[in-house]
Structures are given as C-alpha cells and as structure tokens.
Amino acid sequence: MTEPIRARELLERMFHAAVAAAQPDICVPPYLPKPPRGKLVVIGAGKASAAMAAAVETHWSGALSGLVVTRYGYAVPCRRIEIVEAAHPVPDAAGMQAALRMLEKVSALTADDLVLCLVSGGGSALLPVPAAGLTLAQKQEVNRTLLRAGATISEINCVRRHMSGIKGGRLAAACFPAAVLNLLISDVPGDDPVNIASGPTVADVTTVQDAQKILVKYNVALPAGVLSESRKPDDPGMSRITTHLAATPALSLAKAQAIATAAGVPVYMLGDALEGEARKLGADHATLALRIAEGKEMHMKAPCILLSGGETTVQVAGNGQGGRNVEYALSLAIGLGAHPRIHALAADTDGVDGMAEIAGAFVAPDTLQRAQAKGMAARAYLDNNDGHGFFGKLGDSLITGPTRTNVNDFRAIFIL
Numbered sequence: 001m002t003e004p005i006r007a008r009e010l011l012e013r014m015f016h017a018a019v020a021a022a023q024p025d026i027c028v029p030p031y032l033p034k035p036p037r038g039k040l041v042v043i044g045a046g047k048a049s050a051a052m053a054a055a056v057e058t059h060w061s062g063a064l065s066g067l068v069v070t071r072y073g074y075a076v077p078c079r080r081i082e083i084v085e086a087a088h089p090v091p092d093a094a095g096m097q098a099a100l101r102m103l104e105k106v107s108a109l110t111a112d113d114l115v116l117c118l119v120s121g122g123g124s125a126l127l128p129v130p131a132a133g134l135t136l137a138q139k140q141e142v143n144r145t146l147l148r149a150g151a152t153i154s155e156i157n158c159v160r161r162h163m164s165g166i167k168g169g170r171l172a173a174a175c176f177p178a179a180v181l182n183l184l185i186s187d188v189p190g191d192d193p194v195n196i197a198s199g200p201t202v203a204d205v206t207t208v209q210d211a212q213k214i215l216v217k218y219n220v221a222l223p224a225g226v227l228s229e230s231r232k233p234d235d236p237g238m239s240r241i242t243t244h245l246a247a248t249p250a251l252s253l254a255k256a257q258a259i260a261t262a263a264g265v266p267v268y269m270l271g272d273a274l275e276g277e278a279r280k281l282g283a284d285h286a287t288l289a290l291r292i293a294e295g296k297e298m299h300m301k302a303p304c305i306l307l308s309g310g311e312t313t314v315q316v317a318g319n320g321q322g323g324r325n326v327e328y329a330l331s332l333a334i335g336l337g338a339h340p341r342i343h344a345l346a347a348d349t350d351g352v353d354g355m356a357e358i359a360g361a362f363v364a365p366d367t368l369q370r371a372q373a374k375g376m377a378a379r380a381y382l383d384n385n386d387g388h389g390f391f392g393k394l395g396d397s398l399i400t401g402p403t404r405t406n407v408n409d410f411r412a413i414f415i416l
Helices: 003-021 049-059 093-105 136-149 153-162 170-175 193-198 208-217 249-262 278-293 324-336 367-373 378-383 387-394
Strands: 040-045 065-071 081-086 114-120 179-185 241-247 267-274 304-310 342-348 360-363 409-415
Touching: 003 249, 003 304, 003 342, 003 409, 040 049, 040 093, 049 065, 049 081, 049 114, 065 093, 081 093, 093 170, 114 170, 114 193, 136 153, 153 193, 153 208, 179 193, 249 267, 249 304, 249 409, 278 304, 278 324, 278 342, 278 409, 324 342, 324 360, 324 367, 324 378, 324 387, 324 409, 360 387, 367 378, 367 387, 378 387
Parallel strands: 040 065, 040 114, 065 081, 114 179, 179 241, 267 304
Antiparallel strands: 304 409, 342 360, 342 409
C-alpha cells in the first residue's frame, strides 16, 4: 500500500469512527427513561432526530406517540412516531407547519405525562415558528443574511430564539405541566443546550437586547418590536426539565483518536470547539503543521495527527457555495505549499458542508500540483468561496450521503 493511500485511508477511517460514535442507535438507548404514569409523547427536530426516533421505537416496549421533523433526505421509517421532512439551513413552510402541529400535540398534557424531546444539530431551521409580527419570509431572509455574513452559530441562534414562537424554551413551556426529558446530540462548540437547535426546550439567559446587538453588527433590519423575550430559568414552565447530552464532538473525536492510536500514530488534540473564520484557521493550522514537519515544535513531533472539531464560519463574498470545511481545507492546502509529508481531511459529520451535499475534502501533497495541471488557481477558488468546485474537479471530495447524526466538524492533519 502506498504512503498517500495509507494516509488517506487512515484519515477516512477516523472520520467514520467519529460519525459512528454519534449514531442514535448507540447513544440514545442508555438515556431512555422509565415509563411515566401517563403518556409518553416523543417530539424532536434535527438532522439526527428521525434516527433518534427510530432508536426510541426499537428500544421502548410501552405505548408512545409523537412527531419529529428532520432535513429532507434524512427520514428514517418509524411506525408510531410521525416523521416530517423540511428544509435546512433556510427554513420552509413544511417546517413551520410541523412546528405548529408539535405545539398543538403537547398543549393539553398532564403532570403524569412525559415528553421525550430528541434534538440534534439543524433543529433550529427545522422549527421555524415566527414571533408575532414576523413572517416566514422575513425569518428566511435573516437566516440567509447571517449565514452569508459569517455570523457564529451562537450569534445566529441567539437571534433565532428572540424571533421565534417555539425556540428559547417556548416549546418546553407549552409542554408544562408534563415533565420534559431532553436527549441532545450536540453540534455546537461548548455543548451548551441553549445553542443546540436554539434551545426549544431549555431555558435561555440571553435577552432581546443581545439579539438586537447582533442584528446591528451584521446590518440586519427588522420591524420594531418584533423580537420577543425567551423563557428564563426561573420561569415556572421550565421547572420540570431534565437534559442529557447523548453525543458530543469530544466523544466522537476521542473515538477517532483511538483509531489513529491503534495504527501507531500519536494524536495531538487541538480542541473540540474551535471557531472563527474557516480560511484563517486553515492558514493557522498549516503554519503549525509545517513547524512540526520541520521539527520546530518542542512538544509536537512527527509522525503525528493534529485533530480538531468545532464550527467555523465562512463570509461568502464570491459565487461559490461556501462550506466551512472545504474553505478550511483549501486554505490549508495553500498554506502547506505542497509539503511532501502532509495529508489532511476536513468534513462535516452530518455529511453536508454548507449548501452542498458533500461532507468535505481531502488534501494531499500533490493537491496544488494537480490543480495547476488542470489550469485551476487555488487562490482564485478560495477568493470565490468555491472549495467544493475545487476539490470536486480533483476528485478529492468526501461524499457520504446523509449520516443521520451531527457532532460538528472533523479536521485531521496527518504529518508523516
């Protein structure tokens, strides 16, 4: 087996190990509750929510009913829980109708009932109930603007919570007096439940003023008075909530690290919650990788793998599709300058990077050389935010299809 193939195969095995660790059939069953005295109602939203619902049905012997909304193409057949598909990352009418039905489904429960809420990344866009005075079209435009402007996921979710009729704890309040058990698959840096799907069933400490500052920062205008306050920790409707993180980026990266360790390659963990501009992080990581390859890092020695997760941002100024992982990978490739002993993989664990149905891309020592042979200028593709176009033409895209989970970005740099 040649060295480049070995490196690429190891990186891909690490990625799939990270994804497998967050599969709902593995991470959901340990957190299932005891049967309630009343009814069990299952609700949820996110790219993993349908698979989470299927795991509940498989491992739950009692009666249940429910409604879960997931991204188009991410449905998993269920017998007793209704699965609805809707749009992500920009919401649509199907998601709004499903969210309104979800509110109705939990509105007449008793203190003996239990609501099992299954939430994963992507759930925010899939539950678009506009606050009073807002339209779905306005919410869609705010989403598009913040995404293109490179707002962080925390900033976007703060705004979403304050322009919503269901997020920011409002769905939990609708369940009261029933108890709520949240099972969450985290896709956000820091794993704060309020940022996972914008916290529909957890209390929120951010304010309307916080959201307004973010809108001003990114020059987004909304009609006066339409932002509304979210549910706070001392709200009586928040008093019967229990939350568990069923899967997190850190746990998935640990599984990836174990694959490398078993192959005899040391791993240096750079962090599971890295944020910032994707191209800058790529350039920074290229600088670090080159220093290690040249023996200039006292505490990091080659051969090794630099592993990291988190959620970067892309400020889309060109005509490309964006995609934070391919933006990072292209910036990394440029920064490495065709170093002969460095390979990398950057991909989103949900199988979708930006607006493309592509998980991410591989970087190899000959990436820039092959691009040049095809008449492709790497810097021009980066300036156009067209990482997907660049790596697609080289045959270096990683295409997985829907993984039906989401624990954020996976980045691994193999220094031989």
